[in-house]
Amino acid sequence: NEAEKRDHRKLGKELNLFHIDEMVGLGLPLWHPKGAKIWRIIENFWYDTHEKAGYDLVRTPHIGNKTLWETSGHWGFYNDSMYPPIEVGQNLSESQNQEKVKESEIYLLKPMNCPFHVRIYKNDLHSYRELPLRWAECGTVYRFEKKGELSGLIRVRGFTQDDAHIICRADQVEKELEKVIDFILFIYLSFGFKIEDINVYLSVRDPKNNKYAGNDEGWNLTEKVLEKVAKAKKLTYQKEVGGAVFYGPKLDFKIKDALGREWQCSTLQFDFNLPERFDMNFTNAKGEKERPYMLHRALLGSFERFIGLLIEHYAGAFPVWLSPVQVKIISVTETHIPACQKLAAEFKESGIRVEIDDAHETVGNKIRKSIHEKVPYMIVIGDNEMNAPVLNVRDRGAQETREISRASFIEEIMEKVRNRS
Ligand SMILES: [Zn+2]
Structure with a gap:
């Protein structure tokens, strides 16, 4: 049948694009030369369009100190998706010999890039005139998925997000949100998808659940603004109560492929929590300290999943x-x-x-x-x-x-x- 013929796991093997190797680890794809070439073509296009759209590039490591994740709230609100800690302070051989760690540091594999970008911001003082800052990174993140839930390139344990964080003033939020929506639509059209192929979801918190950080006031404001922008951009969206991230509401863009199946790709999140938790500031026009807002966004979502989608959408016959x-x-x-x-x-x-x-x-x-x-x-x-x-x-x-x-x-x-x- 058609779905089987288009299956990216099958085509990935036939076209020699990638494979998942049990010896390397489950959910950790290996890219062969032809698959890596497709990745590179997409990446070149991505970097080029981002520089034109006024983004700067940053780079951050794969692991971060426990203190970072406690401050961000991932330690506490995101435990179910993270790998257990790595204790650092001795080498493998000392550990194999069961020696005691003299001075231990606790690290975690990063499930998101955000806290690192926040720390880059915190390394300097900022004025209202510098904002908005748009910092982008193709950052590889690691999330724990149960063995039975792994599936080809769709559900993996390590994947590369085409991530960016926009740090801006209150009066810039709406315009920046609109710009990201335009950017998302431009990217989809560039890959041959049509506006009719996109389903939009507005994910808000479930006020009865306590898995969210921050106060009611902040949530009400960010949810209202996000909905207003979605309406201004004339997006037809469905509302999903309880679908928000722990730090804020989001707009998700899902693409319908050639067989009408939905693939989660872009996400645009409006966050007031991380700026608060990390005490981010800028000096406003009056010379006072003010708290910026933060937008999180990924356009392709993850390179792995997006390439999986392209393989199935084109049935391996790439343009x-x-x-x-x-x-x-x-x-x-x-x-x-x-x-x-x-x-x-x-x-x-x-x-x-x-x-x-x-x-x-x-x-x-x-x-x-x-x-x-x-x-x-x-x-x-x-x-x-x-x-x-x-x-x-x-x-x-x-x-x-x-x-x-x-x-x-x-x-x-x-x-x-x-x-x-
Ligand atoms: Zn983020």
Whole structure:
């Protein structure tokens, strides 16, 4: 059936993109060269658009001291999703010999990047004129998932969020929220999704539950503002009571794939708690100390899940701009290999991703393999093609080849990359 054919776990193996290795650990995907190439293409696009949108990049470590997580509230409010502590103060061999730790420090694997970004902010004094600050990081986080709940790239134990935190003044909150919503929609359209493919959820707290930090006043204000912005942006959303994060309400964007299944991707969270817990300040126009607000957002959500979604959405037949290999060149016999290499070098020169199949097999076999790999273009080089002034290109899915000059073919691919198609 269609869902099985599109299954990213199956296609991930067939297209040689990634695998999950029991010896490495459950829920910890390993990316093979072709999968890592797709990741890199998305990442390049991501960094480029973020710099244009006024974000600065930051980088933070994978583990953090227990004190950090106690202050942020993760220690207490987020225990169910975190790994147990790592005691540091001796090396492995001292631990194996059951020596006593003289001076122990307690660290935790990070389930989120936020507290690290807050500490970067806290390292300096800030004025109202510097705000908003937009700090982005593709940060790998670790969350404990039960063995039985792990699933391919959708539910993993370590994943890379395309994270950012926007620290701003009260009078900037609405505009910054709107900008993030525009950014989310732009990203989805760039990957070939349509506005109709997006379902929006406004997650608010359940006032009867005590799993949330902060006071009623702060919650009422942030929930009201988030709903107002969603309305101003004309988003059709469903409200989910009890779905908020412990520090604030959020808007979640879920994409419907080709089969109509929903994938949680973007999230936009409005937070008044972390600024309070970490005593974040800036000096306002009157020279007084004021508390900023903080927005948390991820556009793709996680690279792992987003690539899983793309694999299933395109059934492995990626558009030209995302294809790890754009052109496959096949040699008929050994004598044609130098001509294949010369053509490949010309393509590479133009930034086209190309692969040669010069295996000692029949042409029919090599063509079948290339079709199976879902490469957008295939070119077979034999005696006739070696001396022909034009290329004979076979498009993905086509039965026949077409003739096109080298220059026009290169331009065609570059045009698709520019248009992200
Ligand atoms: Zn955050």
